[in-house]
Amino acid sequence: MRTRARSLAAALALVSALLVAGCSAVPQPIVTRLPSDGAPAASATPSASASSSASGTPTTSARSSSTPSSSVEDADDCGGQARTITASDRTIVLTGQCPLVRIEGNAVAVDARGASVGAVSVAGDRIALTAEAIGDTTVDGNDASLEVSSVGALTIRGDRNAVTAPGGGGDVVVSGNDNTVTAAVSNVTVDGQRNRIG
Known part of the structure; x- marks a missing residue:
């Protein structure tokens, strides 16, 4: 009986050894798992988000704040x-007959060389106006620059404003x-x- 038990134990030990040896010798398959549609995928490199507008033109979802927006130019007859x-950080081109021009924004450049301008009222900071002859003008603000051929009566209430009118005023x-x-x-x-006047 003992011989039989020993034979059975030896057989079991041999089978166990073969199973362990067989398992470690066989290469295991490599499984690659991709994220499902609901899980967010990680990106190794940042990229700009872009989408297409209704016209098919690509538009970016973010703008750099360092780009000056004063390059935007609007024409107005x-x-x-x-x-x-009343806009700010803009360039406006005026044309036609303008009996009164009020500029109430900040950092606005107005090119009225192609317009016939009457009275002008400036109530903002960092305004630049270029025109031919203008009528009576009031500047309430700071750091404005008016370059005109001539000006009517001129009232300035503010600091560091400059008016150049070679044709007089x-x-x-x-x-x-x-x-x-x-x-x-x-x-x-x-x-x-x-x-400094004169």
Whole structure:
């Protein structure tokens, strides 16, 4: 009986050894698992998100804040009506008859050389106006630059504004500091410091 038990134990030990040896000798298959449609896939490199608009033109979903938006140019024909410009960081080109132009935004460049401009009212900062002859003008703000051929009566209430009118101008009233008016003018009233008129 013992001989039989020993034979059976030896046979079992041999079968176990063969199974272990057989399992380790056979190469295992490599399984690659891809993420399902619901799971987000990780990307090793960042990429810009892009989509197509209704017209088929690709558009990006993000814009760099370092790109100056003042390169945007809008054309506007006054058509004999007063114009009020409230945009900021824009370039506006005015044409036609403009009896009154109000500029109330900030960092706006207005090119009115192709327009006939009457009165002008500037109520913002960093405004640049280029025009031929303009009528009575009021500047309420800072760091404006007006380059015109001539100006009517001029009132400046603010600091660091510059008006250049080689063709001359009417009466000038300045309340503020560090303003410059380069024009032959009639009467001058100044309340402020470091203003240069004439």
